[in-house]
Amino acid sequence: MLSYAIRRLLFLPIVLILLALMIFALQMMLTPMQRLALYAPSPDYLKGGETFIRSLIDLYGLDDPFFVQFGRWIGNVVRGNLGWSETARMPVGQAIALLFPATLELALFSFIPVILGAIWLGTKAATHHNRLTDHSVRVFTILGWSFPDFVFGLLALMVFYGSLRWFPPGRLSPAMDAIVRSDAFHRYTRMNVLDAILNGNGRVMLDSLRHLVLPVITLAYVNWASMVRIMRSSMLETLRQDYVTTARAKGLTERKVENRHARRNALLPVTTVSGFVVAWMMGGVVIIESIFDYHGLGRFAANAAANLDFSAILGFALYFAVLLVIVNLVVDLLYAYLDPRVKLG
Amino acid sequence: MRTIRQLLRNPLSVVGIVLLLFFVVIAAFSPLLARPEPYQLSPYQIPRDGFWQAPRDPGPGHPFGTTQGQFDIYYGIVWGTRTAFRIGLGVVLVGAFVGMTIGAVAAFYGGMIDELLMRLVDVFMSFPFLIAAMVLTTILGKGIYQVMLSLIAFGWMRYARVLRSEILHIKESDYVQAARASGASNRRIVLRHILPNAFYPVLVQATMATGSMVLAASALSFLGVGTEPGYADWGQLISLARNWIMGKGGNPFAYWYTLVYPGMAIFLFVLAWNLVGDALRDILDPRLRGSTHA
Numbered sequence: 001m002l003s004y005a006i007r008r009l010l011f012l013p014i015v016l017i018l019l020a021l022m023i024f025a026l027q028m029m030l031t032p033m034q035r036l037a038l039y040a041p042s043p044d045y046l047k048g049g050e051t052f053i054r055s056l057i058d059l060y061g062l063d064d065p066f067f068v069q070f071g072r073w074i075g076n077v078v079r080g081n082l083g084w085s086e087t088a089r090m091p092v093g094q095a096i097a098l099l100f101p102a103t104l105e106l107a108l109f110s111f112i113p114v115i116l117g118a119i120w121l122g123t124k125a126a127t128h129h130n131r132l133t134d135h136s137v138r139v140f141t142i143l144g145w146s147f148p149d150f151v152f153g154l155l156a157l158m159v160f161y162g163s164l165r166w167f168p169p170g171r172l173s174p175a176m177d178a179i180v181r182s183d184a185f186h187r188y189t190r191m192n193v194l195d196a197i198l199n200g201n202g203r204v205m206l207d208s209l210r211h212l213v214l215p216v217i218t219l220a221y222v223n224w225a226s227m228v229r230i231m232r233s234s235m236l237e238t239l240r241q242d243y244v245t246t247a248r249a250k251g252l253t254e255r256k257v258e259n260r261h262a263r264r265n266a267l268l269p270v271t272t273v274s275g276f277v278v279a280w281m282m283g284g285v286v287i288i289e290s291i292f293d294y295h296g297l298g299r300f301a302a303n304a305a306a307n308l309d310f311s312a313i314l315g316f317a318l319y320f321a322v323l324l325v326i327v328n329l330v331v332d333l334l335y336a337y338l339d340p341r342v343k344l345g
Numbered sequence: 346m347r348t349i350r351q352l353l354r355n356p357l358s359v360v361g362i363v364l365l366l367f368f369v370v371i372a373a374f375s376p377l378l379a380r381p382e383p384y385q386l387s388p389y390q391i392p393r394d395g396f397w398q399a400p401r402d403p404g405p406g407h408p409f410g411t412t413q414g415q416f417d418i419y420y421g422i423v424w425g426t427r428t429a430f431r432i433g434l435g436v437v438l439v440g441a442f443v444g445m446t447i448g449a450v451a452a453f454y455g456g457m458i459d460e461l462l463m464r465l466v467d468v469f470m471s472f473p474f475l476i477a478a479m480v481l482t483t484i485l486g487k488g489i490y491q492v493m494l495s496l497i498a499f500g501w502m503r504y505a506r507v508l509r510s511e512i513l514h515i516k517e518s519d520y521v522q523a524a525r526a527s528g529a530s531n532r533r534i535v536l537r538h539i540l541p542n543a544f545y546p547v548l549v550q551a552t553m554a555t556g557s558m559v560l561a562a563s564a565l566s567f568l569g570v571g572t573e574p575g576y577a578d579w580g581q582l583i584s585l586a587r588n589w590i591m592g593k594g595g596n597p598f599a600y601w602y603t604l605v606y607p608g609m610a611i612f613l614f615v616l617a618w619n620l621v622g623d624a625l626r627d628i629l630d631p632r633l634r635g636s637t638h639a
Contacts, residue, residue, distance in 0.1 A: 011464075018468040029484050138357070142623060146616035148560055150567050150583060151608035158590045158604070162597030283473045287564055305479035306570055313480055321471040 005329060012325050019321055020077065020314060024070050027310045032062035038308055082318075083311030087303045092315035095300060099284075100319075101190035102171065103296035106289075107281035109193075109212055110219040115274055118224055119267070122231025126266075127258055129236060137228060145225035153218045153291035160214060167214045169293040176207040215292045219285055223277055230273050235266040268339055275331035282327075283320045351628045352621070361620025364613055372426045379423040389424055389489075389577045391416040400589055400603045410602040413585040416575060418602065422610050424577030428489060429614055432562045433555040436496045440558075441551045443497065444504025451505065452512035453535075463509075466502045474499050475564060482570045489572050492562050500558065507550055511543035545629045552625055556618035563611055579614075582607035 027035065036056055040046050046053060057063055061072065076083065080093075088095035125137035160167045171192060172180060179185055179201065180192065188198050193212070196205035238244065239262050247261045248254070284298025293299075297316065304312035352358045371378065381388040394407065394415045403410040409418035451462040478495040485491035515521060516539065524534050563580025565571040567587075572578040586603035593599045 014464070015468055015471060018464070019471055022468060022472065023480075026480055026484060142357070142616070142619055146556065146612055146619050148563060148583075148608070148611050148615070150564060151604070151611065154583070154587065154590050154604055155608070158592075158597055158601075162591045286473075286475050287567065290568065301473070301476045302479065302568055305476050306483055306568065308480070308483055313476070316476065317472050320473055324471050 005333070008325065008329055008332075012322065015325070016318055016321055017074070019317055020074055021070065023310065023314050023317055024073060027308075028066060028069070030308075032057045035062055036060070038310065077314070077318075082315040085304065085309055085312035085315070087307050087309045087312055088300060092311050095312065096297065096315055096319055098190070099295065099297045099300050102294065103282060103284050103289075103298065105191040105193065106212065106215055106219065106285070106294065106296060107278065108191075109216045110223070110281060111274075111278060113216070114220050114223045114227060114277065115270075117220070118227030118231050119263075119270065121224070121228045122270075123235055123258065123263060123266075125228070125232045126235035126239060127254075134232075137232065141225040141228045144221050145229075147222070149218055149222045149285075150287050150291060152221065153214070153288055156214050156218060157291070167210055169211070169214070169291075171208065171211050171294055172204070173207055173211075176204050179204055211292075211294075215285075215288050215294055218288050218292075219281065223281075227270065227273060227277065231266065231270050234269045235262060238262045238266040241265075264338070268335065271334055271338060272331055275327050279320075279324050279327040282323055284316075348625070348628055352624055355624045355627075357620050358624030361617045361624065364617035365621065368426050368430070368614055368617065371423060372430050375423045375427055379417075379420040389428065391421045391424070391575050391577050393417075393575070399593075400586075400600050403602055409606045412582055412603045413588060414575075416582075416585065418582060418606050421577045421582050422579065422606060425579045425582065425607070425610065426614075428572075428576070428578045429559045429611075432489065432493055432496070433559045433614075433618070436493050436500065436558040436562075437551050437555045439493075440497045440501045440554075441504045441547060444501035445508045445547060447501070448505035448508030449512065452509040452516075459509075462505070466505055469499060469502050472499065475561065478561065478565060479568060479570050482565055487571065487573045489576065489578070492565055492571050495565075496558055496561055500554070500561075503550060503554070504547055507546050508543055511546050512539055515539050515542050549622060549626045549629060552618060552622035556615035556622070559611065559618075560615055579607045579611045583611070 030038070033053065036053065037046060039060075046056075061069060064072075082092035084090075085092045085095050090098075121137050121140075125134045128134050156167075157169065161169065171177075180187070180195070185195070185199055185201065185204070187195050189195055192208035193205055196202070196208060239258075241262075244257060244262050247257045252261075282297075284296050284301055286298040286302045288294070289296045289299035290302055297319075300312070301316045303309075304316065352362065376388065382392050385392060394401075394411055394417065397415055398413060400413055401407065401411045401415070407417055407419065409422065412418050412421075447462055447466075451459040477499040478492075481495035481498055482491050485494065521534060521538050524538055529537075562571060563578070563583065566578050566580030567584045569584065572581055574581075583604065586600070586607070589600035589603050591597055
């Protein structure tokens with residue numbers, strides 16, 4: 001198992017380099033002039049006339065052959081210098097480190113209801129196959145799956161913020177934000193709810209929870225669909241296995257058969273999909289973070305993409321690639337643990 | 346034929362098919378349903394009724410009201426149906442073609458080529474889809490073709506994976522072995538046995554993806570990197586509604602129509618494709634055969 005993990009990790013640098021190459025190729029679709037403009041600290045910087053601009057292009061080697069430029073670029077990255085992000089106005093590494101806890105907090109709060117709800121609903125639908133419960137669950141999931149998250153989010157804001165004023169956007173209200181930023185408040189993890197508990201500050205905790213409600217509901221609702229479907233069909237398949245019939249035949253109650261024999265095996269495909277969902281959530285949910293003005297990695301990446309802030313785009317993509325490998329590895333190991341038949345080799 | 350009969354027997358997929366036909370009719374008759382003004386350069390450009398910022402309520406001339414900048418919502422939704430079909434079908438057809446070619450090459454040649462192509466798939470997959478599409482659209486500039494190209498460039502991978510694994514699976518199956526033993530040529534085995542069977546899972550994928558590609562394109566417009574301003578595109582209508590969700594003068598729902606009509610259009614369109622795709626999957630997946638409505 002250890003050798004399997006190591007082999008998977010050995011592939012990582014290759015994927016990362018190819019990914020960097022791809023992003024660099026995207027950047028090279030722009031002319032040297034456009035690329036110079038992207039890195040200019042201010043518009044005035046480029047007001048020196050044509051010969052001056054030419055000299056800048058030569059100075060930074062923006063006209064050099066592709067791989068010379070790529071080598072220079074990747075050289076910096078390998079030395080740990082991800083560059084400066086103009087969108088975040090700080091070094092890319094620092095921006096990712098600062099925003100990661102926010103995205104992690106959102107993902108944690110959403111993932112737990114998603115997985116528990118999906119297991120529960122999926123099991124219910126499968127054990128009541130083709131009856132009312134099953135049909136309602138199917139309709140609910142397909143509706144959720146087709147509903148655009150940005151429409152859902154805007155409607156939620158209209159009702160719960162515009163009309164009822166219950167759940168505002170952002171991460172904290174201004175007064176609480178001031179408390180969090182003050183010296184008296186220790187930011188252990190930068191996850192607001194957890195930090196508030198560690199500081200024993202109930203008001204900050206309630207305020208951060210209040211800001212989490214709408215993004216968490218939106219995120220959970222759009223993710224339930226796929227998870228419930230997987231759980232339902234895998235539970236249906238398991239319930240038709242011979243060993244389940246055997247368990248029934250030896251006189252176990254239906255409840256025991258479902259809980260002890262069927263469900264455990266039916267959870268296997270759910271594990272795989274959970275991996276995807278976790279990775280996707282931790283990659284920053286671009287739309288939801290943008291709508292609810294939640295300052296996390298997704299919103300940062302979207303701003304970076306819209307402004308062609310390539311250092312930030314690369315930094316974010318590398319972060320996501322590493323995350324993906326780790327999540328996949330954890331899923332594989334978990335799979336081997338849940339299903340003794342699976343041998344990793 | 347059997348597939349179509351089964352599709353028509355499942356109530357959910359019938360709803361999907363009816364919805365799809367409804368949208369086809371709207372798209373086909375859009376010049377009649379929403380007549381372009383003679384001064385318009387392109388029928389896809391939504392006509393404006395003045396330059397006032399705040400949306401105006403539904404009324405004569407504007408059955409669904411106007412959105413920010415006085416773009417007519419009804420016109421945008423009718424012509425947006427054509428945009429949705431062009432994006433959904435265009436992206437899926439080209440994406441599936443590219444992906445299937447790569448998947449088939451990987452599966453047939455195996456070895457180094459397979460390894461290389463699959464690592465390429467990995468690399469494309471580890472770049473978050475929406476961000477990647479945003480970057481490419483920003484570089485290419487606003488417009489429907491730029492959006493489509495970006496969605497294709499980062500959306501072909503799943504077809505490659507599905508087709509490759511299906512082919513590898515079928516290659517080892519008993520009936521292909523039987524065909525080989527009875528002396529069928531390689532060409533015949535590939536054309537008659539492997540490709541038709543491997544195609545169905547791709548078809549299911551493609552049907553489901555049509556809806557989600559329209560969602561992705563709308564998301565790009567919503568994030569401000571999609572179509573040109575004023576282009577008849579549902580995502581753009583929603584992004585124009587974004588500033589008005591707080592309403593006015595104590596009534597938060599004052600501008601509900603700017604969000605609800607285009608939102609309904611996207612939702613129903615995606616729902617239609619998902620219903621059909623879902624039913625297709627149940628029908629074509631032999632493991633579930635007999636277990637569902639079909």
